[in-house]
Amino acid sequence: MSTAPARYVPATISELLDHLELMLTMSPTFKDRTGYFPKHSPDYIFGQLYDGLLLSKSDIGDVRYEAIVVLAGEARVLFDADPQDDNGQAHEGRKIILKMEDILNEVFREHEKRRDRKRRD
Numbered sequence: 001m002s003t004a005p006a007r008y009v010p011a012t013i014s015e016l017l018d019h020l021e022l023m024l025t026m027s028p029t030f031k032d033r034t035g036y037f038p039k040h041s042p043d044y045i046f047g048q049l050y051d052g053l054l055l056s057k058s059d060i061g062d063v064r065y066e067a068i069v070v071l072a073g074e075a076r077v078l079f080d081a082d083p084q085d086d087n088g089q090a091h092e093g094r095k096i097i098l099k100m101e102d103i104l105n106e107v108f109r110e111h112e113k114r115r116d117r118k119r120r121d
Contacts, residue, residue, distance in 0.1 A: 007044070010052035013059060013108045019049055020101050027097070028079040028090035046076055060107055068100050075100075 010019040023030070023045060032040040049072055057065045078093035085091075 007048065007051075009048055009055060011055050013056060013104055013111065016049070016052050016056060017101060017104050017108070019052060020097050020104070023049070024094055024097055027094055028082050028085050030079070042076065042079065046072060059111065060104070064103050064107060068103055071096050071100050071103075 010016045026032075026040070026045065030040055030042045030045040032038065050069070053060065053065060053068055053072075060068070075093040075096040078089040078096070081087070082089035082091075082093070
């Protein structure tokens, strides 16, 4: 009896940033066009994002974590309202993904600065 592999969850800030890039390219339907990942759907992709954010919450910080979760919810609503990418709402959803990237890039830069300071000390 075979079991399905566990769902991939982005576990670092860098992986979360990669996942957001994937979301940009797959939006608004989040369906895999290659056929290799038939389970991909908005629920699946956003589930991966939420699980990854939760894993990295201590690195992200409570305030930023909550902000990203709210933004993700807003983006999801916009993508659901524009599955054909023809009324402008999916475009607005992609803008929100870019805002989430900005927040995570800020976190990433702060971690890099702390790491560099520790190396100098």
